[in-house]
Amino acid sequence: MPRLSGQQKRKKHYRPSGKKREGNAAKFITRTRAVHYLQLSLPMFRKLCILKGIFPRVPKKKVEGNHKTYYHMKDIMFLAHEPLLDKFRDIKAYDRKIKKAVAKKNKDLAIRLKSRRPNYQLDPLIRQRYPRFIDALRDLDDCLTMVNLFAALPATESTRLDVERIHNCRRLSHEWLAYVARTHSLRKTFISVKGIYYQAEIEGQKITWLTPHALQQVVPDDVDFNVLLTFLEFYETLLAFVNFRLYHSINVEYPPILDPFLEAEAADLFALYRFFSAGSRRTFGNSQIGGSEEQNEVRLLPASEPGALMHLVENASVDDKDDKETKECKSLFKNLKFFLGREVPKDSLLFIIPAFGGTVSWEGDGSPFGETDEGITHQIVDRPSQGHVYLSREYVQPQWIYDCVNARIILPTEAYMVGRVPPPHLSPFVDNEAEGYVPEYAETIKRLQSASRRRVLPVPGTDDGDLDDPQHLLAEGVIDRTQAQEASEKKQELIKLEKQYHDELNMELQGISYSESLLSKKAESSSIGAEEKLEDGLDAEEMAATDATSMSKVVMSRKKRKLYEAMQISKERKRSGVKLLKERKKKAEQSSAP
């Protein structure tokens, strides 16, 4: 090997080839390299990434190849300095000790070691990932969906899920639901095939989550539960802290202490409502002694009395701060009393109805009032036929509740009666106007809404409150526009008919016989032919339009042209989707008509 001569000396700042200090090669690292760098196993790396919320990023230039995942070096350094990493290493070593003790049949030692296994806390991580409470709320969608899913899962060996964990999930989700119901912040609900979607608005954040249908879930065997359980671990902690904060914001103790009897009857939600009412009584008793006499009286009613309890839930929330929407939600089911049959989804309805200000009971132990109660206005049933019928109440299918909530009005119940196929259930998350296709039932609901609004508001012009709310005005405007259109169409039709009548009268006066008039009509039809020719002219116009677009395309830069074309493609796709829907609708109508 030849020696380096004096002139061939290394440069002052020598860097071995292949080691980069700047640019994408230095900033980004592939996953395999990252795992080697951190001296971890892949499962542990995965766990750490999930808990810390580290995700791969897309580098501008993929130095190592196109099909690899790249992490930012700063992210990896962030992981490397994580105290949890050491903790995990400790736990791994400790587990090895236990394994060894078991292998050596040193039972005592194994038990003792197991009892003192080191534990770790996730709260610093939560604080790190969500420095502000609002950040946590923003990311709550997945958390709630996951916790609700696991609350519905069976505890099995294969999934390494224990009962306690499932109960914890269940409890957390109930706590969340109880908070949402109490603050009346639920906004939208939707029953889908996948489960029931809810959307709540808390501190200005729209939080959407999905709860599976309360049935036996299918547990697939090709799913890696390690990943899911790691996520769940984080989400459980997060949701507990979020619940803590939310409960404190409404002056309720956390964790709530529930009535064991109600808990045993699987009426956790109801138990929580009760806890709220009791808690509010306590706190209100402490803080504002000078509250109005009447309110205090209401609150001091025994909690076991059913109606009073629901009123408590209702009144307890702070009235002054509520915005308009909350008020609207709160008073939707006001003065209505519901009774749930055994076959309807109890958890969901027990959540929704109080969230919109209604009073609810169910068939079973611990319910506030029985089926025979005189005050019940609606009974929710989901069976082919109802045997014994009380005339004083209406029997509706559960979908009615969900549709009412989405429409924010009390819909007529005829279509939702027992034994009928209810009208289509529409998603509240779709903007029909933007989508370009408005289902028939959506239009019906809109009409009902406008009707009810008109009934409530005396005269739209005189009311000053109307002017303040642009949204309201807009809705009004839309409705007015559509109606104006309809009216104008009708008018035109009338004019047409009138004209025809006058023409015929004239003809009679002139003494033209019917056959002649037919002839003249033919002439008219020929004129229609001329119109068709005109349509050709329209084609020419279209041609001109396409010419114009193609000419403007000629001058566009390539980037803009590509963008324009992509937009056109997406538009076209949307249009074809709408067209397909319309075709299907037409076909369905044709098949149903004869």
Added chain:
Amino acid sequence: MAKKRVETKKTPPLPPLPPPSTPPQEMPEEEIPGEEAGDGSGEEDGEGSEGGAEEERGESDAGVAEESDSSEDEEEHIGYDIAGKKIRKQAKRDKIDSFLAGVDDSKNWRKIYDEYNDEEIELTKEERRLIGRILKGKTPHADVDPYAPYVDWFEWEEKGMPLSGAPEPKRRFIPSKWEHKKVVKYVRAIRKGLIKFEKQKEKPRFYMLWGDDSSSAENTRHGLSYIPAPKPKLPGHDESYNPSVEYIPTQEEINSYQLMYDEDRPKFIPRRFESLRNVPAYESAIRDAFERSLDLYLCPRTRKKRINIDPESLKPKLPSRKDLKPYPSLCYLEYKGHRGSVKSISVQITGQWIASGSTDGTVRVWDVETGRCLKVWEFGESIQHVAWNPLPDLPLLAVSVGQDVVLLDTGLGNAEEQFRAKELLHVEEDDAGQCDTKPLVRWLRHDKLDAIRLEHSKAVSSVEWHFKGDYFITVAPTILIHRLSKKLTFNPLKKLHGLPVSSVFHPSRRILFIATKKNVRVYDLSMEKPKFMKKLEPSIREISSVAVHPGGDNVIVGSKEGKLCWFDMDLSSKPYKTLRAHPKDITNVAFHRSYPLFASSSDDCTAYVFHGMVYSDLNQNPLIVPLEILRGHASSNGRGILDCKFHPRQPWLFTAGADSVIKLYCH
């Protein structure tokens, strides 16, 4: 119904045993059960019964006393029946009642209270006897013989290998030292408080994590921006459990999904249920959650700028077309007469006549305004190119046919002009003989048409005149410049990079543009030898045509991929603007001599007319606005418009189509 214990936690209490220290003294020795069943006197019986009763009372007291400690947590029921209902205990009789019952009932002493089953049992005689035997320490049954003859089972013979004859070691009798040490250690640890027996009270796990949000805002993520994961897509109408009918795909559509690629196939097929109770559990709920979590931690994230704009706003703001009038827009005249596709046209500089050459082997001259065909020449071979001499008083026409270029006297114009033309063409006759020696081109006399024939060695693709009308250039793969007045031909460029496609003279200066397939080369001809000036690189696949702006500083190049490049010679050698106008080959491009117009014709049967304004201010870039798409030609054999030329004075455009028609578009 017989009461049955399902299960209780308690172990059944043992039958009451006498305290070992108080054996029954009164019981006579002879009273062995089984011996005196028949002849036992009443007295003895009475005594025995009393003694027994006393004993039992004492025992039961002791039992109560024993159990009184544990009876605090005792239940009021003894268990559950088969239906799950509690079996309650009988009400306890108080002492007086039990005493009175004992006095009244002579057999009371035999009764025992069974706590486990909560009932009173009357002992039979056999049972009483059994108990008596047990109390005496005898075997319970009389049949058992305790003194049966001894059978020695052990073999006393000497064995070869005895089990062990060693005496018991001492260590078996003394307490272990190491155990002692360990105990001492533990004791010390307990004293020091290292080992605690009561469990530490857990502090509450959850607390106010986000106490004050104001201070924590500075906690950014180690200098990297946090990219939140996109939220899951919200469900549409089709995911409803009871969607409208139109959202349900037909069976055929569902079947057609099978033929799709995996990526295109819809993941979710809408279904309809008549009522909520019919909805089953969603089978891929967990898989969906799993996929979502995979997306959350495995999917690379990046910030994509999603623009939400009206596509119309992308279109550039161009001046209105109306302001840029006049330009050719409507087909005004058609010149019909050719029987093959018209390959080339040329407009005379006065704008009075146009000449056209076609694949049917004829060259025709037309009157522009009337569309009348004035003259026809037959060549019998496909015409490649026609070009009028640019001098208005010299109505000569250069026609390239196969390997020849023919300079025709059209016979138009007045007598003086005719004479000049004749003279020019006449002189060549003498030179024709001399030309034999020249290897490049032979200037020959065309007898039939009274014209000059230049015989090239290879096929000539184009002929272009210099603006002064004396020189003309032919492209017969090599570039040749001819001088008409001297009847000379020379080859200025010995070496060319690439195959020349076409070449044009500068409209006012002595500059030559040569377009090869890849680029355009500019030569200065004012020197003795042509000097290379510039190379224009349009970076397109294949150049088909080139045209120079009358100002001379701007060049447009048409390509075979339908792109049109505008070069500003002063600006750069790269195109100032590339216009992607045609989907097919551009066949020709042309500038108008006076109006700011240029046009391109293509094989897709359209011709584009553009406004191309060049400003005298060098700082201002040329303005290019597409004005009109001219249609009307029919396609034949995949070819559309083959040539286009502007009228020299009017804003009119002539197009020559492969459908053997020439069209004139006027404003």
